[in-house]
Amino acid sequence: MSDDADEEEDLTVEVDLESGSDDAPEAEGETQADDATPDADDGTAPEADTDPESPQGRMERALTAVRREGQKAAAIYAVADGVAAMLAVNVVLATIASAVPYPTVLAVLAGVAVLGGEFWLRTRRSPVERFEAANPAVAGPLRTARDAVESGADNRMAARLYEETLERLRDASGVALVDGARVAATGVVVVVLCLASLQVSVVGLSFLGDDSTTAVDDRPEAVTPEPDGLRDGGAVLGDPDPVDRGSEDVTAEVEANEGDGPIEEDRSFPSDGGGAGGADVETRQAAFSRPDRVENAELVREYNLRIREQE
Amino acid sequence: MTQDTDLTADDEQYEYDIDELQSKLRDAREELDRRIVGQEAVLDGLFVCILADGNALLESNPGLGKTTMVRTVAEVTDLGFSRIQNTPDLMPSDITGTEIIRETDAGREFVFEEGPVFANVVLADEINRATPKTQAALLEAMQERQVTASGDTYDLPEPFFVLATQNPIDQSGTYALPEAQTDRFTMKLLVDYPGREQEEEIVDLYTEGSETVPVERVLAREEIRAAQRLVRDVPIAEDVRERAVDIVRRTREADAIEFGASPRASMALVSTAKARAFLEGRSHVAAEDIEALAAPVLRHRIVLDFRSEREGTTADDVIASLLE
Numbered sequence: 001m002s003d004d005a006d007e008e009e010d011l012t013v014e015v016d017l018e019s020g021s022d023d024a025p026e027a028e029g030e031t032q033a034d035d036a037t038p039d040a041d042d043g044t045a046p047e048a049d050t051d052p053e054s055p056q057g058r059m060e061r062a063l064t065a066v067r068r069e070g071q072k073a074a075a076i077y078a079v080a081d082g083v084a085a086m087l088a089v090n091v092v093l094a095t096i097a098s099a100v101p102y103p104t105v106l107a108v109l110a111g112v113a114v115l116g117g118e119f120w121l122r123t124r125r126s127p128v129e130r131f132e133a134a135n136p137a138v139a140g141p142l143r144t145a146r147d148a149v150e151s152g153a154d155n156r157m158a159a160r161l162y163e164e165t166l167e168r169l170r171d172a173s174g175v176a177l178v179d180g181a182r183v184a185a186t187g188v189v190v191v192v193l194c195l196a197s198l199q200v201s202v203v204g205l206s207f208l209g210d211d212s213t214t215a216v217d218d219r220p221e222a223v224t225p226e227p228d229g230l231r232d233g234g235a236v237l238g239d240p241d242p243v244d245r246g247s248e249d250v251t252a253e254v255e256a257n258e259g260d261g262p263i264e265e266d267r268s269f270p271s272d273g274g275g276a277g278g279a280d281v282e283t284r285q286a287a288f289s290r291p292d293r294v295e296n297a298e299l300v301r302e303y304n305l306r307i308r309e310q311e
Numbered sequence: 312m313t314q315d316t317d318l319t320a321d322d323e324q325y326e327y328d329i330d331e332l333q334s335k336l337r338d339a340r341e342e343l344d345r346r347i348v349g350q351e352a353v354l355d356g357l358f359v360c361i362l363a364d365g366n367a368l369l370e371s372n373p374g375l376g377k378t379t380m381v382r383t384v385a386e387v388t389d390l391g392f393s394r395i396q397n398t399p400d401l402m403p404s405d406i407t408g409t410e411i412i413r414e415t416d417a418g419r420e421f422v423f424e425e426g427p428v429f430a431n432v433v434l435a436d437e438i439n440r441a442t443p444k445t446q447a448a449l450l451e452a453m454q455e456r457q458v459t460a461s462g463d464t465y466d467l468p469e470p471f472f473v474l475a476t477q478n479p480i481d482q483s484g485t486y487a488l489p490e491a492q493t494d495r496f497t498m499k500l501l502v503d504y505p506g507r508e509q510e511e512e513i514v515d516l517y518t519e520g521s522e523t524v525p526v527e528r529v530l531a532r533e534e535i536r537a538a539q540r541l542v543r544d545v546p547i548a549e550d551v552r553e554r555a556v557d558i559v560r561r562t563r564e565a566d567a568i569e570f571g572a573s574p575r576a577s578m579a580l581v582s583t584a585k586a587r588a589f590l591e592g593r594s595h596v597a598a599e600d601i602e603a604l605a606a607p608v609l610r611h612r613i614v615l616d617f618r619s620e621r622e623g624t625t626a627d628d629v630i631a632s633l634l635e
Binding site: 140141143144145146147148153155156157158160161164 | 326329541544545546547548549550551594595596597598
C-alpha cells in the first residue's frame with residue numbers, strides 16, 4: 001500500500017513539459033530507449049536526430065512523460081489489485097482448502113499473476129490515448145501532435161501545433177488517469193482481506209478437510225494422557241455430585257494463644273465428616289489441560305512430580 | 312503571368328506570421344458579413360474552398376446575391392474578379408481567350424487576347440446552360456490551371472478560384488454537368504433563402520443610404536497564397552484522416568448510392584478540413600471538421616439509386632446516415 005501511495009503522489013505532479021529539467025536524465029534515457037526500440041504506442045520510432053530544444057524535441061519529451069504517467073497509473077491499479085488478489089487467495093486457501101500445500105506461496109503467485117496481467121492489459125492500450133481520454137481538453141491536439149512527431153513533421157504549422165499542445169499540457173495532469181474511488185475501494189477491500197487473513201490465522205476457520213486450527217474443545221489430546229502422564233482433572237474426577245449437609249454439629253474452638261504455644265487439650269476429629277455420602281475418596285493425581293490457562297502450570301507440575309516421588 | 316510568378320517566388324521566401332494571417336482571414340470574413348446577410352454557411356464554405364485551393368459549385372435560385380457575394384470576396388481579398396454568363400451559344404474561346412490580329416507599326420501580328428477565365432476569382436453563372444464543349448473547356452482550365460491556344464500555353468493567375476452556379480429550378484435548355492465534371496469541384500454549396508428578419512435587413516441595407524455597402528481590403532493575394540501553403544501543412548491525426556477516407560469509401564458500398572465518390576473526394580475532404588481548421592485558428596484537424604464538410608464535399612459526387620430518389624431521399628440524407 002505504501003507503494004501505491006508513492007505512485008499516486010507522483011501522479012499529482014504535473015508533467016513538466018517545458019524543460020523536463022526535474023527528471024531530465026530519466027527522460028533522456030527513455031527517449032533513447034524509444035529510439036532504440038519500436039514505440040509501444042504505434043510501433044514506430046521518433047526521429048533520432050531531433051534537436052532536443054526544438055518544438056519537436058520538446059514534444060517528444062512531453063510524449064515520453066505522458067507515456068510514463070500512463071505506466072504509473074497502470075502500476076497503481078496493478079499493485080492494488082495484485083495485493084487484493086494475493087490476500088483473497090490466502091484467505092480462501094486458509095478457510096476452504098486447507099489441505100493445499102504451500103498456501104502462502106500460491107497466494108503470492110496469484111498476486112504476482114494478477115499484477116503482471118493487469119499491468120500488461122492496461123499498458124497494451126496506448127498510454128497517450130488513455131491520457132487523452134482522461135484530459136479531453138488536450139485530446140485532439142495531443143493525438144495530432146503525437147502522429148506529427150512520429151511522421152517527423154517539422155514545418156511551421158507542426159511547430160505551432162507542438163507549442164499549443166505543450167501549452168495545454170501544462171494544465172493537464174496524470175492524476176485523472178487514476179480513478180480515485182476505484183483505488184480507494186480496492187484499498188478498503190485490501191484492509192478487509194488483511195483483517196480476514198489475521199482472523200483466520202489466529203482463530204482458525206475451516207470448512208473443508210482436517211486442520212490444525214480445529215476448535216480447542218474437540219481436540220483429542222484433551223482426554224488423552226500426555227507423555228508426562230498428566231491427565232485432565234475433570235476427566236479423572238468425573239461429574240460433580242451434590243453434597244448433603246452433615247448430621248453432626250461440632251463446635252469449633254479457636255484459641256487466642258500464640259502460634260508456637262503448647263496445645264492444652266487433645267482433640268479428635270471425625271474421619272468421615274466429609275465426602276459424598278461417606279464414600280472413600282481415592283487419591284488421584286491432579287492435572288491441568290493446556291486450555292485451562294493455569295498461570296503457573298510448570299510449578300504445579302513440579303509439585304505433582306515431587307508428591308509422586310514422596311509417595 | 313510573369314508578375315504572378317515573381318510574386319509567388321517572393322511570397323515563398325517570406326514567412327508570414329500565422330496568427331496574423333488567421334486574424335486577417337477573420338477580418339475578411341467580418342467584412343463580408345457587412346455586405347452579405349444571412350449566408351454565413353455559404354461564406355464560410357467559400358473561404359474554406361479558397362484556402363483549400365479548390366473550386367466551388369453553387370446551387371442557388373436567382374436573386375440570392377451570388378454575384379455580389381463573389382465580387383465582395385474578390386474586393387476584400389484584393390483578387391481579380393470576372394463573371395461569365397453561360398449561354399448555349401457561348402464558345403470555349405469566349406472563356407479561355409483567342410488570338411486576334413492586331414495592327415501595329417511593324418505590321419499585323421497575332422496576339423492572344425485573354426478571356427474572362429484569366430482572373431483570380433471567376434464566377435461562371437449558370438454553367439449548365441453552356442454546351443458540354445464549353446463546359447469542358449472551362450473545367451479543363453480550372454483543373455489544369457492553364458489555357459492552351461494555338462499551340463501556346465498560358466498559366467492562369469494564382470490564386471485561381473472558380474465559382475460556378477447552377478439553377479435548380481429551370482432545367483429546360485440546359486446541359487447538366489456529368490458526374491466526371493462535377494467531381495472536379497471541391498465543394499458544392501447550397502444557397503437557401505434568408506430568414507424573414509435577415510431579408511428585412513437585406514432590404515434596409517440596399518435600399519437606404521448609399522447604393523453600395525463599402526468594404527475594406529484586408530487581405531492581399533500574397534497572403535492568400537501563403538495561407539494556402541500553410542493549410543497544406545496543417546497536421547492531421549491518423550484516426551481523423553482514416554475517418555475521412557472511411558466516409559468516402561462508404562459511399563461506394565451504401566445501398567442507397569448507385570455511384571460513390573472517388574479518391575479525389577477523399578483528398579478534397581481532408582484538404583477542406585485542414586482549411587476549416589486553419590480558418591478557425593486551429594493548428595490541427597478535428598473530427599468535427601470532417602463531419603461538417605462531408606456533405607458539401609460529397610453531395611455532388613454521389614448518385615443515388617432509383618429507390619432512394621423515388622422515396623425522396625436526398626444526397627445529404629444519405630451522407631448524414633454514413634456519418635452515424
